[in-house]
Every structure is written in C-alpha cells, then in structure tokens.
Amino acid sequence: MKIPPFHLAIPVSDLQKARKFYRDVLGCGEGRSSGHWVDFNFFGHQLVIHYKPQSETEKAHSNPVDGKDVPVPHFGVVLEWEVFQEFSKLMESRGIEFIIEPYIRFKGEVGEQATMFFKDPSGNALEFKAFKNQDQLFAS
Secondary structure, eight states, rough: OOOOOEEEEEEOHHHHHHHHHHISOOOOOOEOOOOOEEEEEEETTTEEEEEEOOTTTOOOEEEEETTTTEEEEEEEEEOOOOHHHHHHHHHHTOOOEEEEEEEEEEETTTTTTEEEEEEOOOHHHHHHESSGGGGGGTOO
16 A cells, blocks of 8 residues: 655744754755745655744643653654664764654564654654564554
C-alpha cells in the first residue's frame, strides 16, 4: 500500500530560527513561503511552519512510557532501520539536545523499534522512529 503524504501545520514563535532548524539541521527541502509561513518537504510529507507568538499559558506535558517522559503532543516519521541509525548519528553530530536519546524498545520482541525525541527551537516535540520489521508497525 502506498502511503499518501500527510500535511501538518505547526506554530513556531521565531520563523527564521525554525526555518534554519528544519532546513539546515534536519535537511528538509524548502518549498513555498511568505513572511508568516514556510513549506517543507518533511521526509516526503508537507510540513508547514506558521508564525504564532508564543503564549505564556502553553505548558509542556508528558506521559510516562518505558520509564521515560514522552512529550505530548509530538509528531515525526517512521524511517527505515538503517536510515534511522544514520539520522540519529547526524542529529548527535549537529548538537541536538535530546528529550529521549536514541534507544531500542521491545528488543527481540514483536514491534522492536528504535526511537528518539527532541524539540525544534519553538518547543514542538518531534519523534523519529524505525521498526526492525516495518510489517510490525501496527502489531500488538
């Protein structure tokens, strides 16, 4: 089954810092833009960053998963296993401050996966993951 690309629009408090992060740190191709938003090719999906002043009432939230505090909300992509390994090393080399450092969940079990979490400059949480066997993406 071919997966259609998703479209996701997220708020950023500093358009230029976010643009540099998604383009230069993550390596996303830049598309159309205006003075208030920028389109990116986010691993084959359309991500749009929209300027929005940061509200002081917005508070971070997390839920415990595997003894780690997983930020909510978050978004990201499922990469191929080898691509994840290379990408996580690239993020480490670029000085990314991880919320949850790259690690393996369910090692040797159904749904074995690599995962990592970090934030963009506006505090949007991202998760990148990879399944040892992509056919187990929805396995229980």
